[in-house]
Amino acid sequence: MSDKNGSIQQPGTQDLDLVCGTPEEEEALLEADATYMKQLAAVKQQLERVQQQRSDLPPEVRVGVYICRCGGNISDVVDVERVAEVVSLIPGVVTAKVNTFCCSDPGQQTITSDILEQNLDRVVVASCSPSLHEQTFRGAVSRANLNPYLYEQVNIREQGSWAHRHDPEGATQLAIHMISAAIGKLRYSIPLDQIKLPNHRKALVIGGGIGGMKAAVDMAGRGLLVMLVEKSDRLGGRLNERGRVYPSEKMASELVTELIQKVRANKNIEVLLNSNVTSVNGFIGNFRTVITGPFGPAGATESTDALVGAIVMATGYRPYVPRDGEFLYHQDPCVLTTPEFIQFLQSLDARTKDMVYQGRTIRSLAFLHCVGSRQLDGVHEPQSDGTLNTYCSRVCCSTILQQALAVRERFPKVRVYDFHRDIRTYGRGEEDYYINASKAGVVFFRFNGEDPIKVERNGHAGGKKAAPLTVTVKDALTWGEELEVPVDMVVLGVGMMPSHIEDLVESIKLPTGEDHFLQEVHPKLRPVEVAVNGVLLAGTAQGPMNIQETLNAAGAAAVKAASMFAKDVVELNPFVAVVDASRCTGNAICVTQCDYEGALKMVEVEVDGRKVQRAEVNAGLCSGCGACVPVCPSRAIDVDGWRLDQYDAMVDGLVADSAHSQCGVEELVHLG
Amino acid sequence: MTLATDPSKPYRPDALVVGGGIAGMQSALDLADQGLKVMLVERGPSIGGHMIALAKVFPTLDCASCITAPKMSASSHHDNIKILVNTEVQAIQTINGVHHVKLLKKATYVNFDKCIGCRLCEYACDAEYPDPLEEGLGAKRAIGVAFTNAIPQKAVLDPELCATCGTCARVCPTDAIEFDQQPETVIVETDAVVVASGFALNSLNVKPQYNAMRSKNIISGLTMERLLAPHGPYGRVLRPSDGKIPSSVAFVQCAGSRDASIGVPYCSRVCCMYAIKQAMLLSGALPIADITIYYMDIRAFGKGYEEFYQNAKAMGVNFVRGKVARIDPVDDGDLLLHVESTEDAENFLQQHRHDLVVLAQGMLPEWDMSGTTPVRRAPDGFVATPMLTSPTATTAPGIFVAGVAAGPKDIVDTIAEAGAAAMQVSQYLYQKRSIAVDQTQAAVLVG
Numbered sequence A: 001m002s003d004k005n006g007s008i009q010q011p012g013t014q015d016l017d018l019v020c021g022t023p024e025e026e027e028a029l030l031e032a033d034a035t036y037m038k039q040l041a042a043v044k045q046q047l048e049r050v051q052q053q054r055s056d057l058p059p060e061v062r063v064g065v066y067i068c069r070c071g072g073n074i075s076d077v078v079d080v081e082r083v084a085e086v087v088s089l090i091p092g093v094v095t096a097k098v099n100t101f102c103c104s105d106p107g108q109q110t111i112t113s114d115i116l117e118q119n120l121d122r123v124v125v126a127s128c129s130p131s132l133h134e135q136t137f138r139g140a141v142s143r144a145n146l147n148p149y150l151y152e153q154v155n156i157r158e159q160g161s162w163a164h165r166h167d168p169e170g171a172t173q174l175a176i177h178m179i180s181a182a183i184g185k186l187r188y189s190i191p192l193d194q195i196k197l198p199n200h201r202k203a204l205v206i207g208g209g210i211g212g213m214k215a216a217v218d219m220a221g222r223g224l225l226v227m228l229v230e231k232s233d234r235l236g237g238r239l240n241e242r243g244r245v246y247p248s249e250k251m252a253s254e255l256v257t258e259l260i261q262k263v264r265a266n267k268n269i270e271v272l273l274n275s276n277v278t279s280v281n282g283f284i285g286n287f288r289t290v291i292t293g294p295f296g297p298a299g300a301t302e303s304t305d306a307l308v309g310a311i312v313m314a315t316g317y318r319p320y321v322p323r324d325g326e327f328l329y330h331q332d333p334c335v336l337t338t339p340e341f342i343q344f345l346q347s348l349d350a351r352t353k354d355m356v357y358q359g360r361t362i363r364s365l366a367f368l369h370c371v372g373s374r375q376l377d378g379v380h381e382p383q384s385d386g387t388l389n390t391y392c393s394r395v396c397c398s399t400i401l402q403q404a405l406a407v408r409e410r411f412p413k414v415r416v417y418d419f420h421r422d423i424r425t426y427g428r429g430e431e432d433y434y435i436n437a438s439k440a441g442v443v444f445f446r447f448n449g450e451d452p453i454k455v456e457r458n459g460h461a462g463g464k465k466a467a468p469l470t471v472t473v474k475d476a477l478t479w480g481e482e483l484e485v486p487v488d489m490v491v492l493g494v495g496m497m498p499s500h501i502e503d504l505v506e507s508i509k510l511p512t513g514e515d516h517f518l519q520e521v522h523p524k525l526r527p528v529e530v531a532v533n534g535v536l537l538a539g540t541a542q543g544p545m546n547i548q549e550t551l552n553a554a555g556a557a558a559v560k561a562a563s564m565f566a567k568d569v570v571e572l573n574p575f576v577a578v579v580d581a582s583r584c585t586g587n588a589i590c591v592t593q594c595d596y597e598g599a600l601k602m603v604e605v606e607v608d609g610r611k612v613q614r615a616e617v618n619a620g621l622c623s624g625c626g627a628c629v630p631v632c633p634s635r636a637i638d639v640d641g642w643r644l645d646q647y648d649a650m651v652d653g654l655v656a657d658s659a660h661s662q663c664g665v666e667e668l669v670h671l672g
Numbered sequence B: 001m002t003l004a005t006d007p008s009k010p011y012r013p014d015a016l017v018v019g020g021g022i023a024g025m026q027s028a029l030d031l032a033d034q035g036l037k038v039m040l041v042e043r044g045p046s047i048g049g050h051m052i053a054l055a056k057v058f059p060t061l062d063c064a065s066c067i068t069a070p071k072m073s074a075s076s077h078h079d080n081i082k083i084l085v086n087t088e089v090q091a092i093q094t095i096n097g098v099h100h101v102k103l104l105k106k107a108t109y110v111n112f113d114k115c116i117g118c119r120l121c122e123y124a125c126d127a128e129y130p131d132p133l134e135e136g137l138g139a140k141r142a143i144g145v146a147f148t149n150a151i152p153q154k155a156v157l158d159p160e161l162c163a164t165c166g167t168c169a170r171v172c173p174t175d176a177i178e179f180d181q182q183p184e185t186v187i188v189e190t191d192a193v194v195v196a197s198g199f200a201l202n203s204l205n206v207k208p209q210y211n212a213m214r215s216k217n218i219i220s221g222l223t224m225e226r227l228l229a230p231h232g233p234y235g236r237v238l239r240p241s242d243g244k245i246p247s248s249v250a251f252v253q254c255a256g257s258r259d260a261s262i263g264v265p266y267c268s269r270v271c272c273m274y275a276i277k278q279a280m281l282l283s284g285a286l287p288i289a290d291i292t293i294y295y296m297d298i299r300a301f302g303k304g305y306e307e308f309y310q311n312a313k314a315m316g317v318n319f320v321r322g323k324v325a326r327i328d329p330v331d332d333g334d335l336l337l338h339v340e341s342t343e344d345a346e347n348f349l350q351q352h353r354h355d356l357v358v359l360a361q362g363m364l365p366e367w368d369m370s371g372t373t374p375v376r377r378a379p380d381g382f383v384a385t386p387m388l389t390s391p392t393a394t395t396a397p398g399i400f401v402a403g404v405a406a407g408p409k410d411i412v413d414t415i416a417e418a419g420a421a422a423m424q425v426s427q428y429l430y431q432k433r434s435i436a437v438d439q440t441q442a443a444v445l446v447g
């Protein structure tokens, strides 16, 4: 790949060279499958080299073991000093040290200087989950010029001290067992190189709400190519259905128009409306996607293939829709959700003095908080799939107070009641709505989650003046008194649920949380990334957010894409299947077990002048799941970094160690 | 490692980040990963900000150090990041689109190029004082490395506390101590700035009716963090006045926020959650203690936060909805809370006795840059931003903002915002430089 693609260089300034190709160059890229194949050939060569190395394993290893106290998270339960003492006796262990925070800089320095000074060629860190810090320690090991795959992380925190809080001796034994197994594995570890594959510097953004548009504008504004796919016929998402938005009281349409103009003005962004992403294959840097659309009245017209390096999920949310009859929804015409109410207010003529809905003059109005959110087991009725929306939807409190205030200001005669559990106007400028709504005469009632509100039709059909609906609340602001509040209209402050993207979740294998929103890897370490590398989250597809938070999430996703595209190649862990062609008999059983399309196939090769079939792995597509390994009758296929001989060694390590628990240290030393 | 400057060549970063808290570090990393050169300037002796002093963090209950220390380490090892500590950003002047950032490099009295962080000076020094990083609970010497996992691992001498006995200079194996060092003002030129100057808490005494000045057992949330940290000053939770193990702890919410009369009408956004977190950690550390949170609204709005709150309830933390009207110190160092409950009609003026009280102070901006920089603040004191269009932009082109400097927020929201700010910076630079190139090309064509 050319790295000069349109890059802007200026003497004396830092080169901002992550600019991707012009569309023509990108076109060329798409055709350049040859390059791609070359890269794959390089990978194959690497794998062959690895196989050769296998036969001459180092007979001796020099292992450094680092046991982390994790401040106390580990050492309050596990006797880390004893662990160090015991594992230091295992043959090959040169040093075993305890550190308060292995991941801190001084902790990492200890490891790097030991590698250099004591000639270590294997490293074990017994600490937290590898998902937290495997990268950290691989980096530290690399800085000392040791191959990062000669490193093992043993999780004695989540799986040790935390899981066995009440069994310190057991947790200590467990730590010894697991470290011993890791050392066993490392004996058979060989240096591996990261797999390097081409990086297609183009992003696919799915969803054209403000989150998707902002991510697109940010990336394109940085010189990257973006494809923005929106399933509906226009950009803007849910904000198209809103009026003025808090906290600035700008019109939502203004915000949307402003962003659309930026999208349209940037030639790096290609917008596809009425379109769906119908297929996603591949991996970071190399997603092969199919986009179907535009959908006309006659269904789908055509489909486009796109090769992209990153996918930004900006598919947004849908408001909770109450069940028929939930607070009389769909049973009384004047029970509305907040989005419906916002539309209704918008539709009223600016000069109207009275609030009239479906022929009913609204003189009093109740807002109900937490409808479809903060649901409690045994109190609320589950969704159709049996789950509860236990989460807080974050935006509905401020939305309600904004609307309540708007009603009081526009229709001072309308009495406004607010029924809440907590008022969560947490954001900048949001508390003002609460203060101002109180000042403007909104009357507040508070209920406990365990005592839900009831909305009923007024029993006494009575005189003309009687309000048709009654809200019954056990009011916590007046010490739990049961109050009945007659009203003409009830507005349900509905929460957020994720958009229906089950198809994408399935095809990209996206993880979702218990709340059904897309799940980030770690809220603080990798907040906009998901477990599928190269897939990023921008906005409410991840969970409830207001506009500001959505824009920030989109920016954070864009910056991850920009960092990713700053490199010419993507580097993947080399944990992929490798075939030992000399053992493979060509029966193709492995291929039938592999779930990853294209990862494993049979190819024709010549052996002794005969044409035979042998299995071949595409390292880019193989997930390293290992499903192919146990089915091979001739043990010809293995996953690097997790080979069968390594597993054997781990088991040996465990057995040796349990022998130790029973018969003493000598045994361990002997067996180890 | 971090301070080796070549005096002959002034270093010119693409972007300068003000503040080495989690916001500043994340912005710096996200810029550096794009190939941009960053200068990260921190006023204190180590990067890490408030977060490195926390015990565990909601909602995942990860130890704060486990998240912060690796980011600190990554910042310090990144080829594109240059860290300056003990250095305060004092002013920014923008001339022709170039920001001239005025830095005050404080005198540390230790030559960082020579210091190897062995701490021998620290062990030898006799001048002890309460450690600010331990909220005054532990002791610190007049010279020493800020804390165990500080970055950089360099000793700093505090001239206010030093008795000038010269012991440290005698024990230092590298002759790093320089009593004659002078503070220095430097101007760094750069094209973009990220303000990530974070927060300060308002005083425990903003509400005189809480009588915090009359009892050591009325403490701040940050002090409770240190008490709960496994590597904290006492290694366990003891109350400050007499070292007693507390048996009844109260959290008083909104004790410095949501009150226009004290100048903080807004919500500080993190205190509900950290009180719940601390309550949970306390019920682990002190299983028999009873723990009560006095609140008006529980603001558990983030992803997984409501569930966290419900868990705390299930674990037996008491949540009492009511206003704490007054706190009176009583005998034995205990405290009497006068509570206006909204939950109990018979008995709505209640009194509760506790032996330790944590006040949820309000978050204020740490750095007032108005006047000395082109950046403007909003009436709430935090940096003014166009929240609904570009939340990390400021009123000054080329200067961006992230983290609590732009309004209270928790770590999760801070990290997202820091990434967004880095994105704005790289776009700004890209566009600025594209135009610059266009103009040079145009000039070539015309000329």
Ligand SMILES: Cc1cc2nc3c(=O)[nH]c(=O)nc-3n(C[C@H](O)[C@H](O)[C@H](O)COP(=O)(O)OP(=O)(O)OC[C@H]3O[C@@H](n4cnc5c(N)ncnc54)[C@H](O)[C@@H]3O)c2cc1C
Pocket: A206, A207, A208, A209, A210, A211, A212, A229, A230, A231, A232, A234, A235, A236, A237, A238, A239, A242, A244, A245, A246, A247, A275, A276, A277, A314, A315, A316, A317, A318, A319, A338, A339, A395, A399, A494, A495, A496, A499, A500, A501, A504, A538, A539, A540, A541, A545, A546, A547, A548, A550
């Ligand atoms: C009643 C209510 C009032 C609100 N008021 C405010 C307010 O005043 N201030 C504020 O800050 N926030 C407010 N919010 C929150 C605000 O609406 C959201 O923060 C914002 O809309 C989120 O934007 P988004 O891009 O993440 O999602 P969305 O707006 O939902 O956009 C997602 C887009 O993705 C598209 N999409 C979905 N699936 C696919 C697919 N498979 N393929 C292609 N495209 C797809 C959708 O069609 C849509 O265009 C309010 C929310 C509610 C519920």
Ligand SMILES: Cc1cc2nc3c(=O)[nH]c(=O)nc-3n(C[C@H](O)[C@H](O)[C@H](O)COP(=O)(O)OP(=O)(O)OC[C@H]3O[C@@H](n4cnc5c(N)ncnc54)[C@H](O)[C@@H]3O)c2cc1C
Pocket: B018, B019, B020, B021, B022, B023, B024, B041, B042, B043, B044, B048, B049, B050, B051, B054, B056, B057, B058, B059, B087, B088, B089, B090, B196, B197, B198, B199, B200, B201, B220, B221, B222, B225, B270, B274, B277, B366, B367, B402, B403, B404, B405, B409, B410, B411, B412, B414
């Ligand atoms: C008691 C307590 C507990 C908390 N617990 C949690 C929790 O469990 N989970 C969670 O998500 N959040 C928690 N928070 C919130 C969290 O601390 C903040 O979200 C986070 O620290 C904000 O980071 P920041 O980088 O914006 O600010 P800071 O951490 O304040 O960093 C700003 C840095 O800038 C430096 N600086 C300021 N001005 C200048 C200048 N002029 N020149 C140079 N340097 C300067 C400061 O010295 C400081 O190091 C808690 C807060 C408190 C008070």
Ligand code: SF4
Pocket: A369, A370, A371, A373, A374, A391, A392, A393, A394, A395, A396, A397, A398, A421, A422, A423, A424, A493, A495, B301
């Ligand atoms: S934001 Fe308010 S109304 Fe919405 S779920 Fe949370 S507490 Fe309930």
Ligand code: SF4
Pocket: A576, A577, A593, A594, A595, A596, A599, A600, A617, A621, A622, A623, A624, A625, A626, A627, A628, A629, A639
């Ligand atoms: S390891 Fe899994 S993905 Fe890879 S070839 Fe084997 S079965 Fe397929």
Ligand code: SF4
Pocket: B121, B124, B125, B126, B127, B142, B143, B157, B161, B162, B163, B164, B165, B166, B167, B168, B169
């Ligand atoms: S000279 Fe100052 S810093 Fe050094 S040992 Fe003496 S008192 Fe401590």
Ligand code: SF4
Pocket: B110, B114, B115, B116, B117, B118, B119, B120, B121, B122, B154, B155, B171, B172, B173, B174, B175, B176, B177
């Ligand atoms: S100043 Fe000297 S004695 Fe102190 S930590 Fe540095 S090198 Fe060690």
Ligand code: SF4
Pocket: B253, B254, B255, B257, B258, B266, B267, B268, B269, B270, B271, B272, B273, B297, B298, B299, B360
């Ligand atoms: S977060 Fe909670 S305690 Fe803090 S100011 Fe807001 S409501 Fe009060």
